[in-house]
Structures are given as structure tokens and as C-alpha cells.
Amino acid sequence: MYNLQQRANNVFSFAITVGGVVLAVIAIISAITGYESANHRLLKVDAANLKVVTRRYGPDDTDYRSSKSEFARLSFDIDADFTPVFNWNTKQIFVTVVAEYEKKNFGRNHVVLWDKIITSKDKAHLKLRNVRNKYAMIDISQQWNLMLITDFSYENANLTLLWDITPYVGVLQSGQSNIGAKLVLPSASIKK
Structure with a gap:
């Protein structure tokens, strides 16, 4: 048997x-x-805190091997409520702020400036003021002023709030804010 x-x-x-x-x-x-949509009311850039700085190390302490690398430093406000997104199958929400701009040689560029992981419904309402970029906003050429002098279409960038919902079981789902913020990078004469 x-x-x-x-x-x-x-x-x-x-x-x-x-x-x-x-x-x-x-x-x-x-x-x-599915998931309900998030209530995103505001993503605003403080133009007074927008600077282009020249140094070797970025805000994330990455060595860019040139003391002439130019980084855009900025601060922004976020007002977004992700409470409706949480349900019985939501494990976490990964939120990012992405800057997007166009360049002739490389097409559309996306640079992640800031991110946060939300793990509970209690912490799902983001109302943040004067948030500094966590990661370096640097172009592949490592110079913003060169872009501004050669082609004025490069100076405009759009900030967008993106999120990815990680469920306990199932397929990842993502979303994007339709309320973005535009920023204009200052020229090299304004940099500090």
C-alpha cells in the first residue's frame, strides 16, 4: 500500500x-x-530655490569625476493623497518625482529627482513643502549652461508625479499625475 x-x-x-x-x-x-485613483492636487516648483551648481559630487554623493559637472538643485511642494489607493491587497506604493526634457542627440530624457515608499494607509497623504531633490538632476553632457546657450528648447523641463502600486498578490499597477509642474533652468550667469 x-x-x-x-x-x-x-x-x-x-x-x-x-x-x-x-x-x-x-x-x-x-x-x-483595480485600484481607485489618487487625489493629486499639487506639484509645484519654487522658482526661487532653482539653481545650477558646479561641483564634483551630486546630492546622492556620487562621484561624477569632474569638478565642472553642473547639477540643477531645486525644491518643490507635493500635495497628494494616496489613501483611496490602499485596499486589502495593497502592500506598498512607490512614489517618484521625475523631470522630463528633450535633447536633440538623446531624445526624451527622464531624471528621477525624489522617491518615497508608502507602506501604510496612515502615511498615505503626502503634504510636503520645500522638498529638495534627493538625486542629482544632471544631464548626460554634465553641463546645463551648454544646453541653454546652444538651443533654448532644452531649458524647459516638466516635473511629473508617478507611482507604482505593489500588491500582495497580482500584477503591479502604475499611475501618473496629470497635474505637473514646469521649470526653466537658469543660465550659467545665475548659478551659485
């Missing part, structure tokens, strides 16, 4: 199959119901 090892294997296989079916049902329900 059956020995103890075969019986244990059958019980274990049945338990794994039932667990997999339950997780698949949860993933399907989450995909069908």
Missing part, C-alpha cells in the same frame, strides 16, 4: 494546489476591481 512518505507527498501537493488556486483567484479579483 502507501507508505508515510507517499501520503505526505499527496497532502503537500494538494495543499500547494489549493494555495495556488486561491492566489490566482485573488490576483484575478484584484485585476478586475
Whole structure:
């Protein structure tokens, strides 16, 4: 007949199959119901705190190997409520602020300036003032003033609030704010 090892294997296989079916049902329900949208009211750049600085190390202490590397330093305000996004299957929300600009040789560029992980519904309402960029806003040429002198279309950048919802079970979902902020990088004569 059956020995103890075969019986244990059958019980274990049945338990794994039932667990997999339950997780698949949860993933399907989450995909069908989806998530509510976040209430994002404000993403505003403080133009008075927008500077281009020249130094070797960025705000994230990365060595860019040239003391002439130019970084854009800025501060911005965020008012976004991610409370409606949290439901029974939300593990965390990864929020980022991205600067986007165009350049002839490299097309559209995206630079992540700031990020935050929200793990609970209690901390889901972001009302932040004068947030400094956490990561370096640096162009691949490492010079903003060169871009500004050669082509004035490069000086404009758009800030956008993006988020990724990580569920306990199921597919990652993402969203984007339709309320962005525009910024104009100052010329080299204004840099400090």
C-alpha cells in the first residue's frame, strides 16, 4: 500500500494546489476591481530655490569625476493623497518625482529627482513643502549652461508625479499625475 512518505507527498501537493488556486483567484479579483485613483492636487516648483551648481559630487554623493559637472538643485511642494489607493491587497506604493526634457542627440530624457515608499494607509497623504531633490538632476553632457546657450528648447523641463502600486498578490499597477509642474533652468550667469 502507501507508505508515510507517499501520503505526505499527496497532502503537500494538494495543499500547494489549493494555495495556488486561491492566489490566482485573488490576483484575478484584484485585476478586475483595480485600484481607485489618487487625489493629486499639487506639484509645484519654487522658482526661487532653482539653481545650477558646479561641483564634483551630486546630492546622492556620487562621484561624477569632474569638478565642472553642473547639477540643477531645486525644491518643490507635493500635495497628494494616496489613501483611496490602499485596499486589502495593497502592500506598498512607490512614489517618484521625475523631470522630463528633450535633447536633440538623446531624445526624451527622464531624471528621477525624489522617491518615497508608502507602506501604510496612515502615511498615505503626502503634504510636503520645500522638498529638495534627493538625486542629482544632471544631464548626460554634465553641463546645463551648454544646453541653454546652444538651443533654448532644452531649458524647459516638466516635473511629473508617478507611482507604482505593489500588491500582495497580482500584477503591479502604475499611475501618473496629470497635474505637473514646469521649470526653466537658469543660465550659467545665475548659478551659485
